[in-house]
Amino acid sequence: MVQTLAAAGELQRDLQRELTYDGLRAAEAKGNKGGRRPALAGETVTDVRAAYLGGQSIAALARDHHVSRGAIRTAVADLLPEHVTAGDPVPAPELAVREPRHRSRRVTRTPRNLPAGYLFPGV
Structure with missing residues (x-):
């Protein structure tokens, strides 16, 4: 069923x-x-891109057009500087070396109800 x-x-x-x-x-x-419609479309995108190239900040553009900074970043995405270019070698980050912590050693006991050679057959 x-x-x-x-x-x-x-x-x-x-x-x-x-x-x-x-x-x-x-x-x-x-x-x-x-998908969702873009917050900025058509002629507004051209205005925003021109203002960004003119030196206006992303935050100021967002305030002027009543949209989020993310919407402005999306409109000017290809104009934004890249953080790392493909030609620049990026050094590997150095990892911090820590000394090992000392732990107390635990003594493992064999259960009393098992035969003598059960856990350690050669003993």
Whole structure:
């Protein structure tokens, strides 16, 4: 009984996944793009990019256009300086060396109800 219900649930999941993918493919064929719409679009992006190249800060642009700084960064992403270029070698970080901690040694005892050579057969 449980196996039958599990098989029916799996069939339902597969059907739903297939229908979802069909819908996404149909929307893509129509030219629709999935995802959230950008906060800045069209002419505003051109204005923001020109202002950024003119020396205005990202925070000031965000205040002026009433959007987040992330939205401004997205609009000017290709104009932002890269942190590390591919040609620059990056040195490996030095790791701190620690002295090992001394732990007290625990004495392991054999259980009293086991035969003498059970844990250590050669003894």
